[in-house]
Amino acid sequence: MLTTTGVADNNLIQRCLPSPSRRALRPYPVIECFQKIPCNPCSTSCPFHAILPMDSIHDIPVLDFEKCTGCGACARVCPGLAIFIIDESRGDGTGSVTLPYEFCSLPQKGEIVSTMNRAGYVVGEGTVIRVSAGKTSGTPLVTLSVPIEQVHDVRFFCSKKDTDQLVSKDGAEINTDKFINSEGVDDEAMICRCEGITRREICELIAEGYTTVDEIKRISRAGMGPCQARTCGPLIADEIARMTGQPRDSILPSMHRPPVIAQPISFFTGGDEK
Amino acid sequence: MNLPKTASVVIVGGGISGCAIAWNLAHRGVKDIVLVEKDTLSNGSTGRCGAGIRMQWGAEMNCHLAQYSVRFFENANETLEYERDIEFKQNGYLIVAANVREAAQFKKNVELQNRLGISSVYLSPQEAHKIVPIIDTSQFVAATFCPEDGHLNPFHTTEAFAQSAERLGVKIFKHTEVTGIDVSLGRIRAVETSRGRISTNTVVVAAGGWSKEIGAMAGVNIPIYVQRHQILVTEPMEPVFGPMVMGFDFNIYIQQVPHGSILMGRSDDTEPRDFRISSGWRFVEEMTKTCSRLLPALSQVNIIRQWSGHYCMTGDAQPIYGPVPEVEGMYLACGFSGHGFMLAPATGQLITDMILGEPLTIDVSNLDVGRFKRGELVFESSVV
Ligand SMILES: Cc1cc2nc3c(=O)[nH]c(=O)nc-3n(C[C@H](O)[C@H](O)[C@H](O)COP(=O)(O)OP(=O)(O)OC[C@H]3O[C@@H](n4cnc5c(N)ncnc54)[C@H](O)[C@@H]3O)c2cc1C
Numbered sequence: 197m198l199t200t201t202g203v204a205d206n207n208l209i210q211r212c213l214p215s216p217s218r219r220a221l222r223p224y225p226v227i228e229c230f231q232k233i234p235c236n237p238c239s240t241s242c243p244f245h246a247i248l249p250m251d252s253i254h255d256i257p258v259l260d261f262e263k264c265t266g267c268g269a270c271a272r273v274c275p276g277l278a279i280f281i282i283d284e285s286r287g288d289g290t291g292s293v294t295l296p297y298e299f300c301s302l303p304q305k306g307e308i309v310s311t312m313n314r315a316g317y318v319v320g321e322g323t324v325i326r327v328s329a330g331k332t333s334g335t336p337l338v339t340l341s342v343p344i345e346q347v348h349d350v351r352f353f354c355s356k357k358d359t360d361q362l363v364s365k366d367g368a369e370i371n372t373d374k375f376i377n378s379e380g381v382d383d384e385a386m387i388c389r390c391e392g393i394t395r396r397e398i399c400e401l402i403a404e405g406y407t408t409v410d411e412i413k414r415i416s417r418a419g420m421g422p423c424q425a426r427t428c429g430p431l432i433a434d435e436i437a438r439m440t441g442q443p444r445d446s447i448l449p450s451m452h453r454p455p456v457i458a459q460p461i462s463f464f465t466g467g468d469e470k
Numbered sequence: 471m472n473l474p475k476t477a478s479v480v481i482v483g484g485g486i487s488g489c490a491i492a493w494n495l496a497h498r499g500v501k502d503i504v505l506v507e508k509d510t511l512s513n514g515s516t517g518r519c520g521a522g523i524r525m526q527w528g529a530e531m532n533c534h535l536a537q538y539s540v541r542f543f544e545n546a547n548e549t550l551e552y553e554r555d556i557e558f559k560q561n562g563y564l565i566v567a568a569n570v571r572e573a574a575q576f577k578k579n580v581e582l583q584n585r586l587g588i589s590s591v592y593l594s595p596q597e598a599h600k601i602v603p604i605i606d607t608s609q610f611v612a613a614t615f616c617p618e619d620g621h622l623n624p625f626h627t628t629e630a631f632a633q634s635a636e637r638l639g640v641k642i643f644k645h646t647e648v649t650g651i652d653v654s655l656g657r658i659r660a661v662e663t664s665r666g667r668i669s670t671n672t673v674v675v676a677a678g679g680w681s682k683e684i685g686a687m688a689g690v691n692i693p694i695y696v697q698r699h700q701i702l703v704t705e706p707m708e709p710v711f712g713p714m715v716m717g718f719d720f721n722i723y724i725q726q727v728p729h730g731s732i733l734m735g736r737s738d739d740t741e742p743r744d745f746r747i748s749s750g751w752r753f754v755e756e757m758t759k760t761c762s763r764l765l766p767a768l769s770q771v772n773i774i775r776q777w778s779g780h781y782c783m784t785g786d787a788q789p790i791y792g793p794v795p796e797v798e799g800m801y802l803a804c805g806f807s808g809h810g811f812m813l814a815p816a817t818g819q820l821i822t823d824m825i826l827g828e829p830l831t832i833d834v835s836n837l838d839v840g841r842f843k844r845g846e847l848v849f850e851s852s853v854v
């Protein structure tokens with residue numbers, strides 16, 4: 197299901213959940229990250245070290261629910277918007293879903309919104325109970341209160357007035373054809389997620405004779421994104437080593453330059469400008 | 471591909487200059503050309519530059535050189551049959567005057583430019599604001615604008631020249647370093663490289679800041695020095711301004727590239743004069759201050775990378791073009807002093823004119839290496 201439609205099914209979701217007692221105790225994250233992609237910010241950002249360190253950047257995150265407080269820090273940093281914080285401990289027949297929301301403008305607290313499931317179909321209504329835009333960086337988080345039986349279904353929302361234009365739950369079927377990718381799954385794998393460059397594109401450039409990380413970066417932009425090749429750089433070097441037969445250690449990375457993480461211009465001008 | 475034993479011309483350096491010269495020579499019928507690059511193409515200043523091009527110069531010759539190059543770039547994807555895109559965007563350069571002295575000079579520059587057929591205009595801060603709506607008009611006294619100025623993607627432009635040259639038969643050797651030049655009886659005999667020797671009568675030195683070392687291999691002193699220049703880039707964002715915004719006294723050039731990122735750089739005469747290309751803190755601090763003064767709306771944009779390259783400087787901040795009097799067969803195309811990217815089409819054309827002994831397309835005879843000894847420096851006011 198996941199690989200053909202991009203929508204995780206109930207089986208997969210059940211595997212992400214903690215024990216019933218932990219569910220009743222306090223909020224917990226559901227990490228809907230199922231594929232071995234080169235990504236790890238969740239594991240390095242948890243202030244309580246509840247997401248275990250990854251041996252390889254391709255590892256799937258593993259969560260220790262006993263350490264986890266449900267604070268939501270991981271949901272804010274996950275570039276895949278794959279982490280949701282669920283609260284089933286409210287005890288009033290409602291539950292809440294906290295989801296990353298990347299759009300402008302943010303909803304208002306108290307607003308009634310249409311809730312949607314993973315496939316984008318409207319499943320009911322919810323109330324915005326918290327909007328947290330984040331002090332520095334990171335994705336804003338929106339918390340919705342929803343009927344408790346819907347906490348594992350609701351994953352997005354939209355303003356009520358837009359709902360008319362949407363296909364309802366029992367409307368048209370999802371066209372699965374365009375998701376089907378029987379062969380070449382590997383080739384279409386993203387290597388540079390920031391710039392949207394696939395393994396096939398990288399391999400074609402290597403075959404054309406661009407056999408250094410820098411040359412591939414200059415011609416394709418792979419590595420020029422906001423993460424500055426921290427994710428894709430080693431993968432590109434792997435491909436070069438594999439295709440040219442050179443030892444992996446001899447493939448030079450692109451030069452690391454400041455800043456270590458992106459910072460706004462105002463950060464450097466300090467207080468004296470304002 | 472094996473290194474050939476002989477060549478009619480050996481070009482040293484695979485930056486924009488070397489590649490443009492190689493293409494021009496081949497395009498005009500020269501055979502057996504070899505280009506050697508010690509690293510990869512665009513490894514030197516070319517791959518680190520702002521890649522802006524402007525016709526708004528203060529000296530007539532520079533206007534001519536830039537005009538020639540703009541006209542070339544306008545059709546370069548087709549002329550060079552490049553399958554990707556050199557991304558030449560003609561969104562103009564808006565040059566701002568920080569004070570009345572600069573404004574007076576700009577007025578003269580525009581008169582000269584208009585006389586030469588360059589469509590620049592002199593503007594009030596309010597008129598400039600219409601072109602770049604995020605600029606703070608209280609910070610400058612006047613501006614000039616030329617809509618045909620613009621910028622390119624330096625990697626793709628270099629590739630475009632190199633690939634077209636290769637299709638015309640030029641042999642390009644990357645990861646091949648020139649280690650010696652064999653001169654006897656005042657003539658070039660051969661070039662020694664890390665992969666072997668190539669006998670030749672003609673060598674073109676287009677090695678950017680390293681040209682001084684290449685000159686020394688032939689016993690020639692090329693009066694240039696290198697100096698670090700820093701630059702930074704932000705994350706991509708929606709288009710907010712079209713032109714390159716530049717100020718000489720302000721000490722800034724800033725542009726948004728087609729991809730959405732914003733590039734900005736400045737000069738600093740206290741920068742080290744050697745091959746160091748590390749990145750410093752003071753640059754970001756000064757750079758972001760100037761940027762927030764002139765374009766305050768950008769203050770929340772994230773910087774993702776700063777880097778640096780070097781300018782290859784001469785005593786008058788003008789390039790050195792032409793033969794070396796003491797060594798027959800040695801030609802120089804270096805010392806571009808921070809504006810060699812935009813001049814590349816003219817560089818290729820003129821060095822080819824000289825090697826083929828044809829009349830110069832633009833008279834650059836006063837840019838010869840001998841001018842420094844003669845004390846005949848060329849004056850240009852509009853440089854960063
Ligand atoms: C931050 C910055 C911003 C700039 N902005 C602009 C701008 O907006 N517009 C503009 O027109 N110009 C700009 N410039 C200037 C421009 O980058 C240069 O003038 C231009 O790129 C010079 O190109 P080149 O081919 O002559 O030299 P380079 O690009 O330096 O190429 C020289 C090549 O020679 C090779 N080489 C050296 N030694 C050897 C050897 N022994 N054997 C073989 N190969 C060798 C090097 O590896 C290198 O690739 C800027 C420069 C910097 C640093």
Ligand code: SF4
Nearest residue numbers: 242264265267268270
């Ligand atoms: S919710 Fe907070 S405590 Fe739990 S895993 Fe995420 S960051 Fe760690």
Ligand code: SF4
Nearest residue numbers: 229235237238274276
């Ligand atoms: S940050 Fe998100 S996408 Fe990346 S590994 Fe963690 S859960 Fe998966």
Ligand code: FES
Nearest residue numbers: 388389390421423
């Ligand atoms: S994945 Fe961030 S630059 Fe490639």
